[in-house]
Amino acid sequence: MRLALGTAVSILCSAVLVNAQTYTNCNPLQxxxxxxxxxxxxxQNYDFTAGSSVQFAASGAVTYDKTNGAAFTVSKKGDGPLIQSGWYIMFGRVEFTIKAAPGTGIVSSAVLQSDDLDEIDWEWLGGDNTQVQTNYFGKGITSSYNRGAFHANSGNHDNFHTYSVDWTSSQIVWAIDGQTVRVLTPATADSNQYPQTPMMVKxxxxxxxxxxxxxGTIDWAGGVTDYSKGPFTMYLKSMTVTDYSTGISYSYGDHSGSWESIISNGGKVNGNSGLEPTVAQPAPVITATVDSVPIPWSGTHRETSSFVTPDVWPWVATGSPTGYPGRLPPGWQSGSGHIQPPSSGSAIFLPMYISLLGLIVGFTFPCWA
Structure with a gap:
């Protein structure tokens, strides 16, 4: 629901947003x-043509077939199916064999994300069958929109390609079908933005x-989605994962968010070292997105000074409760710094939008997603 500026904004952002700021299951920086x-x-190989894996939890309607594997379909307003791993890796390599979804405004995503909101991303736009976008974040900070880059990826809606992320303490390498398209190092990343804490896969x-x-989100996504032209389906045929660390669990030794502070319980950080590549292929010149394009974090990411990304990023809310200005809908709970849906694992999220930045930059901006 959209709320007008003024009293409604003040009420919503004081009564709801304070808790939304810490909406992660637990932020180890705090x-x-x-x-x-x-x-x-x-x-570890996951063949989704053989069906679902107990190591991944599904949200929304995810189906499986013997030809294409896992199918993620947007048929109507509010659809946003995803799977999320029940484990984390502490540095490692992930390979996704994916056919992206077509459709104006439809966004297919493959994301590594940590509890303190480090992220490494692949994103495909349904209106662009020729490119894929890579991106990264550290600690959920989105002070600029110049980290995304586009790479040639012809036919990403028509055919399966293998997209990999190879992530170490010294570099992140994005590759398509084995060909390096981007390399990031701590020195070339924005200050304090190099992802370096245990990651789940979504x-x-x-x-x-x-x-x-x-x-801003609609513009970045390529335009308004016409659901009558759907359904729009993304496919994940398989995934291969290597954890470059060993152990049974990972803990944060302090609140710094540095990889040196991570503790591997029952193992060793970089305990599988020697498996990672030492030198990446030369990467082409990266064309970063311009600052004037608020991709897509005007709708999903937030400044840490006032927002923290909800745990369901990058998939937006699936319903739009109405009639509850300044308070949570029935059944929602606010406690321990978290805003929680009516039941655990529910696919219903709270998309309250406000025209907060309209006075400053002239477009509507969701208070949180």
């Missing part, structure tokens, strides 16, 4: 958190072009 289950293994699809989204 307090002590439970340990994350570690994958701790090498060469794959799914969502409508960035939903008419209720922020204008």
């Amino acid at each position: 307090k002590s958190c439970p340990a994350d289950t570690a994958l701790g293994k090498t060469g 794959v799914g699809v969502w409508a960035g072009g939903d008419p209720d989204n922020a204008k």
Whole structure:
């Protein structure tokens, strides 16, 4: 629902946003958190043409077939199916064999994300069958929109390609079908932005072009989604994962968010070292997105000074509760710094939008997603 500026903004952002700021299951930068289950293994293959895996939790309607594997479909407003790993890796390699979804405004995503909101991303736009975008974040900070880069990827809606992320303390390498397209090092990353904490894996699809989204998000996604032209389906045939560390779980030794502070319980950080590449292929010149394009974080990411990304990023809310200005809908809970849906694992999220930056930059901007 969209709320006018003024009293409604003040009420919503004081009564709801304070808790939304810490909406992650537990942010280790702010307090002590439970340990994350570690994958701790090498060469783990997940063949989704054989069906679902108990190591991934599904949200929304995810189906499986013997030809294409896992199918993530947007058929109507609010659809945003995804799967999320039940384990984390502490540095490692992930290979996704994916066919992206077509459709204006449809966004297919494959994301590595940590509890303190480090991220490494692949994103495909349904209106662009020729390119894929890579991106990264550290600690959920989005002070600029110049980290995304586009890479040639012809036919990403028509055919399966293998997209990999190879992540170490010294470099992140993005590759398509074995060909390096981007390399990031701590020295070339924005200050304090190099991803370096234990990551889970999320794959799914969502409508960035939903008419209720922020204008910046719709523009980035390529335009307004026309659901009558759907359904729009992304496919994940397989995934291969290697954890470059060993152990049964990963803990944060302090609140710094540095990789040196991570503790491997029952193992060793970089305990599988020697498996990672030492030198990446030369990468082509990266064309970063310009600052004037608020991709897509005007709708999903937030400044840490006032926002923290919800745990369901990058998939937007699936419903739009109405009639509850300044308070949570029935059944929602606010406690321990978290805003929680009516039941655990629910696919219903709270998309309250406000025209907060309209006075400053002239477009509507969701208070949180």
